[in-house]
Amino acid sequence: MPTKATRRAPITPPRPLGLAPRKPDEVAALYELTDRLYRAETPSDVYSAALDAIENALSCDRASILLFDEAGVMRFVAWRGLSDAYRAAVDGHSPWKRGERPPQPIFVSDIAATDESDEIKRAILSEDIVGLAFIPLVARGGVVGKFMTYYDHAHAFTAREIELAVTIARQVGFSLERTQADQARAAAEEALRDSEERFRLMLENAPAMIWMSDTEGGCLHLNRRLREFWGVPDNGIDGASAFDWTRTIHPDDAPDLLARMGDALARRAPTQVRARYRNARGDYRVLVTDAEPRFGETGEFLGVIGVNTDVTEREEAERALRESEERFRLAVEAAPSGMVISDEEGTITLVNEQAERLFGYERHELVGASIELLVPAPSRAAHADMREGQGGERRKRIMGADRVVTARRKDGTEFPAEIGLSPILSATGRLWLAAVVDISERRRADAQRDLLLAELNHRVKNTLAVVQGIAHQTFKGGGATPAARAAFEGRLHALALAHSMLTRTNWSHAPLTQVAGDALGTAAVARHRIAISGPTLLLAPKAALGVTMALHELLTNAIKYGALSNDQGTIELKWELVEGSPARFRLEWRERGGPPVTPPARRGFGSRLITRILADDLDGDVQLGFEPDGVSCTMTAPVARLAEA
Amino acid sequence: METPDMDPLDGKRILVVEDEAVIAAMIEDMLEDLGAVVVGPVNTVARGLALAGDAAIDAAVLDVNLRGERVDPVARLLARRGVPVVIASGYGESGEFEHDGAVLTKPFTLADLGRVLESALRDAGDQSGGRLVTQT
Numbered sequence: 001m002p003t004k005a006t007r008r009a010p011i012t013p014p015r016p017l018g019l020a021p022r023k024p025d026e027v028a029a030l031y032e033l034t035d036r037l038y039r040a041e042t043p044s045d046v047y048s049a050a051l052d053a054i055e056n057a058l059s060c061d062r063a064s065i066l067l068f069d070e071a072g073v074m075r076f077v078a079w080r081g082l083s084d085a086y087r088a089a090v091d092g093h094s095p096w097k098r099g100e101r102p103p104q105p106i107f108v109s110d111i112a113a114t115d116e117s118d119e120i121k122r123a124i125l126s127e128d129i130v131g132l133a134f135i136p137l138v139a140r141g142g143v144v145g146k147f148m149t150y151y152d153h154a155h156a157f158t159a160r161e162i163e164l165a166v167t168i169a170r171q172v173g174f175s176l177e178r179t180q181a182d183q184a185r186a187a188a189e190e191a192l193r194d195s196e197e198r199f200r201l202m203l204e205n206a207p208a209m210i211w212m213s214d215t216e217g218g219c220l221h222l223n224r225r226l227r228e229f230w231g232v233p234d235n236g237i238d239g240a241s242a243f244d245w246t247r248t249i250h251p252d253d254a255p256d257l258l259a260r261m262g263d264a265l266a267r268r269a270p271t272q273v274r275a276r277y278r279n280a281r282g283d284y285r286v287l288v289t290d291a292e293p294r295f296g297e298t299g300e301f302l303g304v305i306g307v308n309t310d311v312t313e314r315e316e317a318e319r320a321l322r323e324s325e326e327r328f329r330l331a332v333e334a335a336p337s338g339m340v341i342s343d344e345e346g347t348i349t350l351v352n353e354q355a356e357r358l359f360g361y362e363r364h365e366l367v368g369a370s371i372e373l374l375v376p377a378p379s380r381a382a383h384a385d386m387r388e389g390q391g392g393e394r395r396k397r398i399m400g401a402d403r404v405v406t407a408r409r410k411d412g413t414e415f416p417a418e419i420g421l422s423p424i425l426s427a428t429g430r431l432w433l434a435a436v437v438d439i440s441e442r443r444r445a446d447a448q449r450d451l452l453l454a455e456l457n458h459r460v461k462n463t464l465a466v467v468q469g470i471a472h473q474t475f476k477g478g479g480a481t482p483a484a485r486a487a488f489e490g491r492l493h494a495l496a497l498a499h500s501m502l503t504r505t506n507w508s509h510a511p512l513t514q515v516a517g518d519a520l521g522t523a524a525v526a527r528h529r530i531a532i533s534g535p536t537l538l539l540a541p542k543a544a545l546g547v548t549m550a551l552h553e554l555l556t557n558a559i560k561y562g563a564l565s566n567d568q569g570t571i572e573l574k575w576e577l578v579e580g581s582p583a584r585f586r587l588e589w590r591e592r593g594g595p596p597v598t599p600p601a602r603r604g605f606g607s608r609l610i611t612r613i614l615a616d617d618l619d620g621d622v623q624l625g626f627e628p629d630g631v632s633c634t635m636t637a638p639v640a641r642l643a644e645a
Numbered sequence: 646m647e648t649p650d651m652d653p654l655d656g657k658r659i660l661v662v663e664d665e666a667v668i669a670a671m672i673e674d675m676l677e678d679l680g681a682v683v684v685g686p687v688n689t690v691a692r693g694l695a696l697a698g699d700a701a702i703d704a705a706v707l708d709v710n711l712r713g714e715r716v717d718p719v720a721r722l723l724a725r726r727g728v729p730v731v732i733a734s735g736y737g738e739s740g741e742f743e744h745d746g747a748v749l750t751k752p753f754t755l756a757d758l759g760r761v762l763e764s765a766l767r768d769a770g771d772q773s774g775g776r777l778v779t780q781t
Contacts, residue, residue, distance in 0.1 A: 458710075461735030462665065465751040469667035472674060489754045496752050 029056040037175035047078035050172045057164045060149040067145035068098040089123035099142035106134040107157040131155030135169045139177040209308035231280025250276035268293040268301050286312045338436035342371040346387050360410035376408045415440050457503040464496050494552035498545045509538035519551035534575035543642045546613040553606040554589050562631050563594035582638045591630035599626040653763050654679045660705035661686035662693040675755045693719040702728050709734045729765035
């Protein structure tokens with residue numbers, strides 16, 4: 001729309017050419033029309049000016065203006081003295097098609113005398129119209145509409161009237177052309193402004209750092225993100241151009257960056273650069289800049305437009321990942337075991353030097369090869385099956401127990417290996433870390449130790465046998481009773497038994513059930529008369545020896561005087577754990593069905609041995625009972641003492 | 646059914662191979678207490694072999710190690726003759742010695758020795774009895 005400042009000033013009327021001098025009112029009407037059309041700002045200004053001119057110049061009191069609409073149908077846009085019914089009846093009626101050229105005006109002095117359809121004639125006559133004229137309105141050489149004059153009587157149009165009508169139509173046509181063009185331009189300008197504003201807002205608020213430079217690299221524009229980054233005030237281009245961005249570049253990066261940017265400007269070529277810049281808070285951030293040259297409508301170089309991306313965190317994360325990977329690699333390398341990492345397909349991805357040495361392969365021979373290369377041929381299929389079975393399980397699996405397997409070296413020889421297998425969940429999927437230890441040496445050492453232990457046991461037993469032999473000879477001459485000799489042999493035998501059992505467990509712990517079974521097993525004939533029951537309880541060697549000796553004494557006494565001295569007596573041996581602090585263990589020996597018991601007159605070696613062993617060695621509390629119905633022995637001791645070596 | 650024998654070791658000739666003199670003496674004493682007749686004792690594999698080859702023997706009690714030599718040849722020779730062998734060893738059941746017959750773990754009592762020897766003689770008797778039946 002033209003602004004107030006550009007409103008056109010009135011002009012003097014042009015002198016019409018090639019026409020006889022007009023009557024003053026006609027001239028005045030044409031002059032006024034020209035002036036009003038010149039000032040018209042909207043189509044309705046044009047229409048009312050035209051209608052005024054038509055009425056004044058052509059001496060009619062009814063007139064109308066019609067234009068083709070977008071669909072090409074002639075529609076009323078302005079009128080005087082016409083009924084709604086009439087306009088509706090003749091709406092869309094046109095003697096010409098849109099754009100037709102050159103259209104000729106039609107002057108009808110009496111509608112009744114024309115070839116028009118009866119329908120049209122009826123509509124016209126009912127509006128009390130007899131004479132009328134169709135004057136085409138032309139813009140850009142083609143018909144765009146018409147204006148009409150109406151008379152309630154037959155009207156013969158004079159040459160002068162026709163000339164005036166055509167003159168008015170031409171003026172109106174020009175004016176319509178101009179206002180339509182003005183409107184179109186205004187609409188286009190507004191659309192462009194809207195588009196530019198949207199684009200500007202988008203640029204300003206984009207979640208990226210966007211800038212524009214002049215041909216020398218000086219700042220023309222920084223968007224909000226970038227202004228915030230550098231702390232540049234929000235006062236637009238002036239603020240930006242006063243800002244020297246090059247001063248924020250890290251001194252170490254500046255020479256290279258400026259050279260590259262200078263080169264891109266000189267070559268007017270796209271470029272990508274990376275550098276550290278100091279932000280408003282004084283921190284250095286790593287920005288990657290993608291820049292493109294800018295060119296004007298006529299192709300002149302205007303400068304550069306660029307986007308900066310802050311990659312500080314990304315680079316930090318990448319560096320941390322690299323360091324983490326490097327640490328992991330170093331840890332694997334430094335591990336004392338052979339380390340072999342394989343992926344879910346069983347392909348080896350990493351090995352350490354120990355693994356190279358262990359298997360006799362070079363690193364490059366292992367990485368990329370199948371893990372089954374290290375498995376002896378007969379076990380390969382089973383290994384692959386097991387591996388795939390594990391891969392199928394998505395949940396994490398901690399392989400607690402190490403497995404002993406046979407591994408194969410490059411030269412085909414094999415060695416026993418202990419393998420600790422751990423899953424590693426990495427970004428690329430699950431990996432398996434196998435820590436491989438050659439246990440040949442350990443196996444040899446174990447065998448050696450077992451041999452020594454067996455030999456030691458043999459010698460101890462032999463020594464006990466020698467002691468037995470000496471005692472045998474000694475007692476024989478010294479007049480000891482056969483009972484005394486038997487008691488001695490029995491005790492020596494119990495000691496040897498406990499010793500034997502502890503050898504079987506490599507002198508670690510022995511279960512009480514087994515200790516009791518061995519100690520009471522000598523009474524083979526009475527086995528079904530002895531009931532042993534109690535929870536699993538492990539005894540340390542010293543406790544096992546003590547319990548064995550004590551049970552032997554009780555058993556010997558039972559055979560000689562107690563429940564096993566007749567045919568019906570029974571022995572019940574049971575133990576239980578008693579909750580408490582400290583937790584205690586309670587063992588009970590109970591004889592029943594033997595001959596009536598009489599308490600011994602004096603305390604024998606047997607009961608002394610029982611009390612000493614159980615009370616002193618095991619910190620226990622011992623009760624020996626000599627009730628008439630059978631001997632009983634109850635002992636309680638802290639559980640912890642039993643397991644102490 | 647066999648007639649129950651009140652004293653099954655009475656008069657049985659038992660070979661004793663044992664290199665520890667005190668133990669050998671004790672075994673000798675124990676066997677005499679059980680009513681058996683002691684063949685030996687001898688303390689080397691060579692002397693054991695000499696007796697095992699042709700002496701009249703009903704059963705044998707052998708130590709495993711004789712001055713560093715294993716008693717196996719003596720045991721094999723006796724086994725071929727069908728003489729039951731009792732191995733007396735400090736190694737016990739976990740020892741290295743491969744032996745199908747009875748084992749006595751040192752130290753053992755008079756009762757242990759008697760029981761194991763009786764059992765060994767009974768097993769041997771059952772086997773020979775079986776042979777006789779098939780021959781008839």
